Amino acid sequence: MRLYFGLFIMCYANIYVISQNIVRNVSNIFKPHMLNGHYIEWPNKKTEADYLHDKRCIPKNIIFTRFQICGNQVILVSPRYKEGVPFTLSQLMLYDKDECYNYVRPFPNLEKNVGDDNKSIINAIDIYMGQNGIVWVLDIGIINTLDEVTKTESDAKILGIDYGDGRIVHSIPLRPLICRTRSRLQYLVVEYDNVSSNKPIIYIGDGGTRSIIVWNVQVNEGYRVKLPYSATSTCIDFSTEDVFYLVLIENFSSNYLYFTYLSSTNMFKVRTKDLQKRINPKCIIDVGRKPCKMVVLGAAYGSVMYFRIKGINHLYSWDTKESFLEENMKVVKKSVDCRTITHIDVDNDGVLWKLESNHEDYIVNMVGCYGASIMLSPIVGKSVPPQLDQN
Numbered sequence: 548m549r550l551y552f553g554l555f556i557m558c559y560a561n562i563y564v565i566s567q568n569i570v571r572n573v574s575n576i577f578k579p580h581m582l583n584g585h586y587i588e589w590p591n592k593k594t595e596a597d598y599l600h601d602k603r604c605i606p607k608n609i610i611f612t613r614f615q616i617c618g619n620q621v622i623l624v625s626p627r628y629k630e631g632v633p634f635t636l637s638q639l640m641l642y643d644k645d646e647c648y649n650y651v652r653p654f655p656n657l658e659k660n661v662g663d664d665n666k667s668i669i670n671a672i673d674i675y676m677g678q679n680g681i682v683w684v685l686d687i688g689i690i691n692t693l694d695e696v697t698k699t700e701s702d703a704k705i706l707g708i709d710y711g712d713g714r715i716v717h718s719i720p721l722r723p724l725i726c727r728t729r730s731r732l733q734y735l736v737v738e739y740d741n742v743s744s745n746k747p748i749i750y751i752g753d754g755g756t757r758s759i760i761v762w763n764v765q766v767n768e769g770y771r772v773k774l775p776y777s778a779t780s781t782c783i784d785f786s787t788e789d790v791f792y793l794v795l796i797e798n799f800s801s802n803y804l805y806f807t808y809l810s811s812t813n814m815f816k817v818r819t820k821d822l823q824k825r826i827n828p829k830c831i832i833d834v835g836r837k838p839c840k841m842v843v844l845g846a847a848y849g850s851v852m853y854f855r856i857k858g859i860n861h862l863y864s865w866d867t868k869e870s871f872l873e874e875n876m877k878v879v880k881k882s883v884d885c886r887t888i889t890h891i892d893v894d895n896d897g898v899l900w901k902l903e904s905n906h907e908d909y910i911v912n913m914v915g916c917y918g919a920s921i922m923l924s925p926i927v928g929k930s931v932p933p934q935l936d937q938n
Contacts, residue, residue, distance in 0.1 A: 579924035580639065580649045582623075583917070584609030587633075588652035598633050605631025607918035610909050611651075613890040614902050614923065615676035616641075617710060621923065622654055622682055623902075627670040627690040628909075634660035635671040636684065636708075639923070641894075655713025665718045669700045675737045679745050681716065682708040685735040693910065703732055705749060705762065717764065721751070724760050724771045731755035736795040738802055738819055748823065750804055754791025759804065761822050775828040778806075778815050792843035795819075796850055796867050805834070805852065805867070807843070812836055814871060835871035844901075847893045853879065860887050862901065862926070880926050899926045 584606035589595035598604035608629040615622045621639040625632055634653035653660050660668050673685040688701040703725060707717025731754045738748045751760040762769035790809040803816045814834040821830040840857035850867045860882030869875040886903035893899050904921040908914050
C-alpha cells in the first residue's frame with residue numbers, strides 16, 4: 548500500500564532555517580555555486596595537459612556528493628566512482644560575486660590525492676569537519692566502484708587532515724575491524740565531548756556486516772559493535788545495494804546515533820555513551836516506522852534530521868525532539884528541477900546549504916561529455932508544500 552507522505556505536512560520551512568538568517572540580505576552574500584568536472588584550478592597548465600592526455604582526468608566522470616563548510620571555504624568529496632577522477636577531495640571558495648561556474652582545487656593538494664600508501668587519499672566517500680580544525684575522511688581504498696572492474700589501491704582507513712596546513716596528522720587503519728568480502732562502509736560521524744575537547748570519537752556505519760565501528764582517537768583504539776538482528780530484521784531488501792545511514796543527533800543530556808537501512812521499515816537509535824561501552828543489545832531503541840523510504844542527508848542545529856524521499860527530490864526535516872510521526876515532518880524546500888540533493892551542511896552563520904546534482908543520470912552514464920550538473924546553494928526564503936501523489 549502506497550504511503551501518501553505529506554498528508555499532514557505544514558507549509559512552512561523548518562523553524563531553524565527561516566529564523567534570523569532570513570533577515571540578512573542573503574541574495575547579496577550567498578549565491579548558488581555551479582560546479583562541474585571541467586572547472587578545476589590546476590597547479591599549472593602542463594599538469595592539466597598531462598592529466599587530460601593520459602586520461603587521469605576525465606571531466607565527465609567527476610561528481611561531488613558530500614561537503615563541509617568552514618568559514619568562507621568548502622571541502623568537497625568527489626568519490627572515485629569511475630576512471631579519470633584526478634582527486635577525491637577538493638576545496639572551493641564561497642565567492643561574494645557572480646560566477647557562471649566555480650573552480651575547485653585539490654585539497655590539501657594534488658600530490659596527496661595520488662598514491663597508494665597510508666598517507667595518500669585514495670577514495671574519500673565521506674568527511675566530517677572537526678571542531679578542532681581536523682577534517683576527518685573516510686577512505687575506502689577501492690576505486691572505480693561503478694565501473695565493471697574495481698581496483699583496490701589500499702586498505703580502508705580514516706584520515707585526519709589539518710585544515711590549516713594540509714598535513715595528514717592521523718591515519719587510522721580499518722582493516723582489523725572490517726570484513727574484506729562483506730563490509731560496506733558508507734558514512735562516518737565524529738563526536739566531541741565539548742566545545743574545547745580534543746578527544747573525538749569516530750563512528751562508521753558498516754552496512755554489509757550490520758555493525759558500527761567505534762574509534763577512540765585519544766587512546767588510538769577501536770572495535771566493532773555488532774547490531775542485533777532486531778535492528779535490521781525489517782529490511783525489505785538486505786543486499787549489497789542497500790544503504791546504511793548513520794546520523795549523530797546532539798542533545799544536552801545525551802547524544803544519539805540514529806541509523807536505518809534504506810529498505811528498512813523502521814528507524815533506530817542508540818546512545819553514544821552505550822556504544823562507547825561496547826553496547827548491550829537492549830540499548831537499541833526502535834524509534835518507529837518510517838512513513839516512506841527515507842534517504843537521510845544529514846543533521847543540523849543539534850536535533851534536526853534532514854532527508855528526502857526515494858524518487859522525490861524535495862527536502863524534508865524532522866526535529867528529533869518531536870515524535871517520529873508524519874505530521875512532525877516538514878517540507879523545507881520543494882525541488883524545481885531534476886537535481887537530487889545528496890548532502891546538507893550549515894555554515895558558520897547558521898545558514899543551511901545543500902549539494903545537489905543529476906546523480907541518478909550520472910550513475911547510468913546519461914550525463915554526456917559535459918558531465919554532471921552540480922549545484923551548491925543556500926536554502927533561504929519560505930518553503931512550499933509538495934504536490935501530493937493522488938494515484
